[in-house]
Amino acid sequence: MRFLSTLLLGLLIATSSAFAIAPDEILNDPALEARARGLSANLRCMVCQNQSIDDSDAPLAKDLRVLVRERLVAGDSDDEVITYLVDRYGEFVLLKPRFGGHTLILWASAPVVLLAGAIGIFMAVRRRKQMTSDPVASVPLSDAEKARLDSLLKSENS
Incomplete structure (x- = not known):
């Protein structure tokens, strides 16, 4: 039906x-x-x-x-x-x-918006890949942090 x-x-x-x-x-x-x-x-x-x-x-x-x-x-x-x-x-x-000078914005806006969207998606995917590829390893520990970590590990092992 x-x-x-x-x-x-x-x-x-x-x-x-x-x-x-x-x-x-x-x-x-x-x-x-x-x-x-x-x-x-x-x-x-x-x-x-x-x-x-x-x-x-x-x-x-x-x-x-x-x-x-x-x-x-x-x-x-x-x-x-x-x-x-x-x-x-x-x-x-x-x-x-x-197509003319007075309609250029009308004709050009669609490709420009499409290109801007594609660039935005590309950058978002790239940023997401960088964030998920081991974010902890990318930031080194300072000397104070290393010393604190060593003292914690020693106290835990003893």
Whole structure:
């Protein structure tokens, strides 16, 4: 029963994007429709924010899907459509931001954090190995400690 419910949930999630695009939005030309789907899969729904306009059923997402198709029918290239939308809505409309000077922190932060974590783990493991490799032998006894130890051992043996 649990497997069946998981399978059903998975099917519902997989087909959820099919319900977002209304039949009246679909273009008659399959090549243009494929281009429109490719573009809209990479554009962010400004209402849902973590969904593409292809997956969202928000009214603004529908408007953006229609706009993309209108621009393609008008003869715009894919890059021209993206440029038009970025000029109009800002770069936030892109699900995958462009690489540039203003997004350098966004792109560089993940590798920097990963490298810092790896260095931290390496140093912690190294420190732990040093601590567990006979910590008593690494600190020599002072002359006073040696004399005290000798006197204790003599008194214990006698």
